[in-house]
Amino acid sequence: MSEAIDYRQAHATGAITITGVSKSYGRHKALDDVSLALDPGSVTVIVGPSGSGKSTLLRTLNHLERVDRGLIQIDGDYIGYQRRGDRLYELKEKAILRQRVNVGYVFQNFNLFPHLTVLENLIEAPIAHRQLSKRDAVARAGELLDIVGLRHKADAWPRHLSGGQQQRIAIARALMLNPRVMLFDEPTSALDPELVGEVLDVIKKLARSGTTLVIVTHEIGFAREVADNVVFMVDGKIVEQGSASQVLSNPRHERTRRFLARVL
Amino acid sequence: MNRDQQQLKVVPARYPARTVGAIVALFILAGVVESVALNPRWEWGVFARWFFDPVILHGLGQTLLLTLLGTVFSLIFGGLLALARLSSSWLLSTLAWGYIWLFRSLPLIVVLIILYNFSYLYDTLSFGVPFTALAWGHFQTINVLGQFPAAVIGLTLVQAAYSAEIIRGGFLGVDHGQIEAASALGLSATRRTFRIILPQALRAIIPTAFNEIISLAKGTAMVYVLAMPELFYTIQMIYNRNQEVIPLLMVGAAWYLIITTVLSAIQHGVERWLARSVTRDPHPSRWRQWRSRLNPVAAHEEISHVRSH
Numbered sequence: 040m041s042e043a044i045d046y047r048q049a050h051a052t053g054a055i056t057i058t059g060v061s062k063s064y065g066r067h068k069a070l071d072d073v074s075l076a077l078d079p080g081s082v083t084v085i086v087g088p089s090g091s092g093k094s095t096l097l098r099t100l101n102h103l104e105r106v107d108r109g110l111i112q113i114d115g116d117y118i119g120y121q122r123r124g125d126r127l128y129e130l131k132e133k134a135i136l137r138q139r140v141n142v143g144y145v146f147q148n149f150n151l152f153p154h155l156t157v158l159e160n161l162i163e164a165p166i167a168h169r170q171l172s173k174r175d176a177v178a179r180a181g182e183l184l185d186i187v188g189l190r191h192k193a194d195a196w197p198r199h200l201s202g203g204q205q206q207r208i209a210i211a212r213a214l215m216l217n218p219r220v221m222l223f224d225e226p227t228s229a230l231d232p233e234l235v236g237e238v239l240d241v242i243k244k245l246a247r248s249g250t251t252l253v254i255v256t257h258e259i260g261f262a263r264e265v266a267d268n269v270v271f272m273v274d275g276k277i278v279e280q281g282s283a284s285q286v287l288s289n290p291r292h293e294r295t296r297r298f299l300a301r302v303l
Numbered sequence: 304m305n306r307d308q309q310q311l312k313v314v315p316a317r318y319p320a321r322t323v324g325a326i327v328a329l330f331i332l333a334g335v336v337e338s339v340a341l342n343p344r345w346e347w348g349v350f351a352r353w354f355f356d357p358v359i360l361h362g363l364g365q366t367l368l369l370t371l372l373g374t375v376f377s378l379i380f381g382g383l384l385a386l387a388r389l390s391s392s393w394l395l396s397t398l399a400w401g402y403i404w405l406f407r408s409l410p411l412i413v414v415l416i417i418l419y420n421f422s423y424l425y426d427t428l429s430f431g432v433p434f435t436a437l438a439w440g441h442f443q444t445i446n447v448l449g450q451f452p453a454a455v456i457g458l459t460l461v462q463a464a465y466s467a468e469i470i471r472g473g474f475l476g477v478d479h480g481q482i483e484a485a486s487a488l489g490l491s492a493t494r495r496t497f498r499i500i501l502p503q504a505l506r507a508i509i510p511t512a513f514n515e516i517i518s519l520a521k522g523t524a525m526v527y528v529l530a531m532p533e534l535f536y537t538i539q540m541i542y543n544r545n546q547e548v549i550p551l552l553m554v555g556a557a558w559y560l561i562i563t564t565v566l567s568a569i570q571h572g573v574e575r576w577l578a579r580s581v582t583r584d585p586h587p588s589r590w591r592q593w594r595s596r597l598n599p600v601a602a603h604e605e606i607s608h609v610r611s612h
Contacts, residue, residue, distance in 0.1 A: 101487060103483060103486065103487060132492065133491070136486075136489040136490070136491060137489065138489075139486070139487060139488070139489040140489045142487075143487075144484075144487035146480060146483070146484060146487075148480055150478075150480040150481060150483065150484035151484075152481065152484070152485075152499055152503075153503065153580055153581070154502045154503055154580050155580075163488070163490070163498070164488040164489065164490060167488075167489075167490050167491070167494050167498075168489060196579075196580040196581075197580075198580060198581055212488070213487075213488075216488070216489070
């Protein structure tokens with residue numbers, strides 16, 4: 040598992056700008072005036088206690104969740120809106136779907152399509168978007184299955200794979216569309232401890248491949264190893280952010296220190 | 304295991320009560336078979352004489368045709384109703400709910416008789432835009448809504464209401480994560496519905512749907528109120544003339560039995576095919592093996608050290 044991922048162009052894209060984003064469910068404030076700027080190609084790890092809004096923030100980035108207030112931009116494009124002059128026009132479903140092609144999403148529960156084989160799971164989206172012909176899609180799927188080390192499982196059903204294998208397939212599926220941004224929502228939380236490593240290894244290979252990664256996780260050791268930025272959230276607010284060594288080793292805030300003391 | 308344990312013998316548990324129960328059941332079954340076969344009043348000769356009679360076969364044909372058309376139309380219409388009920392449009396879902404409420408409340412026999420008497424309510428039917436003079440055709444109701452169309456429409460209208468709920472239930476049973484995953488990949492609503500959700504919903508839909516199809520096959524007997532010569536009405540006509548009531552009813556019963564058996568066999572096949580991705584047997588079907596041979600994504604040895612199944 041050593042070959043680098045070199046199919047992306049060298050010039051990095053995938054800059055994310057989050058400005059004053061808020062989101063409530065009824066009276067509960069899931070996100071409270073969150074602002075964040077992420078460089079193209081960077082690796083960001085979001086940590087925090089459960090219910091702190093980490094996953095909600097991730098879901099707003101590809102419009103699985105609408106925001107109540109604030110703006111999100113990826114490479115200057117407003118997620119969910121189109122800017123013309125001084126106005127933001129809400130996008131229709133079709134345009135939102137097109138925006139999502141640039142943003143890969145990996146779920147905690149993998150969410151592979153159980154009625155499709157591994158190969159069919161991978162080629163579904165690029166064929167639906169007419170990005171690739173069937174033959175090219177199959178070829179590309181082969182490359183990505185090599186990268187996640189599962190080429191021999193191309194014709195298997197998802198249910199016959201271990202959790203770790205399913206998550207590696209889910210990552211390959213998200214990469215099929217060549218996204219500029221990859222979002223990981225607790226990718227190892229549903230896995231047996233002995234399977235966590237194989238998934239984290241795949242994510243490590245993606246780091247510094249040019250794709251911007253945003254990862255919600257509880258794996259602090261992993262964050263220390265790969266993250267350019269670490270963001271610590273509590274109650275829908277960003278408490279602290281900075282380099283991995285700064286936030287994880289020398290936290291400035293009392294709340295961060297207490298959290299790290301408990302998870303480490 | 305030591306030497307002593309190696310010589311131990313395993314004695315399977317015995318259940319004498321089960322054996323007794325089986326013998327009693329077989330005894331009762333033999334008694335029933337004996338009485339049915341040997342009591343001359345069942346008149347099996349008459350049964351044999353009528354079983355393949357052209358008149359009966361014609362009635363059977365009508366029953367099968369009604370079942371087929373009723374199933375196809377009600378599944379299509381019911382599918383649309385289910386999508387309407389699940390739609391985020393308030394108007395659509397309310398309209399669909401109202402339709403289902405109405406046609407689940409009305410007995411089939413009432414719907415059939417109203418349709419058959421439609422020409423009394425409306426002399427002509429026209430095809431055009433309501434509230435305008437635009438129309439592309441006028442028809443005499445009595446010519447359009449004969450016995451057969453009335454029967455098909457009646458069965459479809461009522462059956463669609465039930466099909467809609469079955470299909471909706473199947474859709475609701477699919478894990479919400481599947482819809483999210485499909486959305487995250489940017490798949491369109493149509494593709495999400497037909498390629499991702501429907502195939503998974505089918506596993507829940509099929510058993511209940513076949514229940515409904517079997518009910519429909521027998522329920523077509525209800526159209527005898529339209530004096531339509533399907534299987535049951537044909538049998539009634541014959542026994543009213545020759546008074547051989549029981550043997551002719553047996554002819555009908557045997558044919559309904561055969562229809563249900565064939566439908567059950569089809570159901571079994573469809574369910575097995577749909578379960579292919581969940582069975583523990585990891586071998587792909589012959590079709591898939593053949594296809595992957597044409598389209599080889601060559602098998603490489605596993606690179607990482609995962610446990611494999």
